[in-house]
Amino acid sequence: ALSYHENWQRAWRNPKPKKKYDVVIVGGGGHGLATAYYLAKEHKITNIAVIEKGYLGGGNTARNTTIVRSNYLWDEAAHLYEHAMKLWEGLSQDLNYNVMFSQRGVLNLGHTLQDMRDIERRVNANRLNGIDGEVLDAKQVSEIVPIMDCSDNTRYPVMGASWQPRAGVARHDAVAWGFARAADQLGVDLIQQCEVIDILTEDGAAIGVETKQHGTIHADRIGCVVAGNSSVLAKMAGFKLPLESHPLQALVSEPIKPILDTVVMSNHVHGYVSQSDKGDLVIGAGIDGYTGYGQRGSYPTIEHTIQAIVELFPIFSRVRMNRQWGGIVDTCPDACPIISDTPVENLFFNCGWGTGGFKATPGSGNVFAATLAKGEAHELAKPFSMFRFHDGSLIDEHGAAGVAH
Ligand SMILES: Cc1cc2nc3c(=O)[nH]c(=O)nc-3n(C[C@H](O)[C@H](O)[C@H](O)COP(=O)(O)OP(=O)(O)OC[C@H]3O[C@@H](n4cnc5c(N)ncnc54)[C@H](O)[C@@H]3O)c2cc1C
Numbered sequence: 001a002l003s004y005h006e007n008w009q010r011a012w013r014n015p016k017p018k019k020k021y022d023v024v025i026v027g028g029g030g031h032g033l034a035t036a037y038y039l040a041k042e043h044k045i046t047n048i049a050v051i052e053k054g055y056l057g058g059g060n061t062a063r064n065t066t067i068v069r070s071n072y073l074w075d076e077a078a079h080l081y082e083h084a085m086k087l088w089e090g091l092s093q094d095l096n097y098n099v100m101f102s103q104r105g106v107l108n109l110g111h112t113l114q115d116m117r118d119i120e121r122r123v124n125a126n127r128l129n130g131i132d133g134e135v136l137d138a139k140q141v142s143e144i145v146p147i148m149d150c151s152d153n154t155r156y157p158v159m160g161a162s163w164q165p166r167a168g169v170a171r172h173d174a175v176a177w178g179f180a181r182a183a184d185q186l187g188v189d190l191i192q193q194c195e196v197i198d199i200l201t202e203d204g205a206a207i208g209v210e211t212k213q214h215g216t217i218h219a220d221r222i223g224c225v226v227a228g229n230s231s232v233l234a235k236m237a238g239f240k241l242p243l244e245s246h247p248l249q250a251l252v253s254e255p256i257k258p259i260l261d262t263v264v265m266s267n268h269v270h271g272y273v274s275q276s277d278k279g280d281l282v283i284g285a286g287i288d289g290y291t292g293y294g295q296r297g298s299y300p301t302i303e304h305t306i307q308a309i310v311e312l313f314p315i316f317s318r319v320r321m322n323r324q325w326g327g328i329v330d331t332c333p334d335a336c337p338i339i340s341d342t343p344v345e346n347l348f349f350n351c352g353w354g355t356g357g358f359k360a361t362p363g364s365g366n367v368f369a370a371t372l373a374k375g376e377a378h379e380l381a382k383p384f385s386m387f388r389f390h391d392g393s394l395i396d397e398h399g400a401a402g403v404a405h
């Protein structure tokens, strides 16, 4: 029988890189792998390498709390996330791999009159964009989550919530593995344990990358999809991005019996929780205030987040926490992504997804693949140019972002 590792070695080829490709994608996370898959599947470009410094899916894709939703406020963001949502709904069949997308609904709680006004506004905007959404009062919230304390005697009583029934969670590893296997089957080279240490340019155009393990790899086009390391890559190419890289932490409890069958998020008390298929409570909060590249947890975050969760769910007060970690999230000033050409010809970036890019994975890859194939922004990518920070056309989604950026 094959070992676990041997099994995965057979899921895709792990070839040695060629000297030249049509497209090199730097970053083998969900977004990079999805980009490679859609480039090969929809644009018939297969001479592609995905270059990953660690192991496929080992970055934020492996570290996130897997919430998938599309209930963003502004049309540009709502259209992009809903494009992703529609791809999620057929992804397991498309990849022939069960990504365990579970549409169990997401509640975004309101604790003040202003919260409820913002929720009314966002849900109405969602419905105008054909995105499912309802405004619930405290009683309706309590009917969906009877174990949550919706009484008046809490510090911030629950007044209601936005409810997106089609939203939910997916198995993050499976998404990365599903895209990797499908891309490999279409001829994409997946190069792991290979760090890009420079972006090579000639007469203002990108011509390839320098890697620590395999030297120079030339390419006609380069797509950087490296999340929290995006500023590092941009610096290699000689320009700056309006990004800050912050640790974002999450933690899981010991497995318990099924008790929470939806996702509950509260910007106000500052925590969110769902229950994984293994029974763990998956808990998260806001970013660490300081910038950093540390992919680990810290006690203040545990205390602050567990206070928030136990305030909403006193029933969880004696559940033990099992594991805690962090990822490096690349946050943009307007809490929206950058899917864009750059000042360097043939070099494109897909980044800035901050605390909320897992939900966009198929949509991000699909739109970025089209952008790389044509050399110009896909319709849905146009509003997310990095140059919006030059002309001021920002798209402020801090309100819809799941956690404080
Ligand atoms: C704790 C936490 C909770 C989150 N929860 C959610 C959530 O519930 N819902 C949601 O929508 N989003 C969530 N997010 C955000 C989401 O995880 C990310 O936005 C998304 O996964 C980014 O995907 P990616 O493929 O761009 O990045 P990654 O998966 O990080 O992939 C980038 C890859 O680039 C590689 N790389 C970096 N530098 C180099 C280099 N020089 N050479 C080669 N490779 C390189 C890295 O090793 C990495 O594998 C969360 C994030 C964290 C950290």
Ligand SMILES: CSCC(=O)[O-]
Pocket: 065, 067, 068, 069, 284, 355, 356, 359, 401, 402, 403
């Ligand atoms: C980390 S917050 C998750 C989300 O944005 O729904």
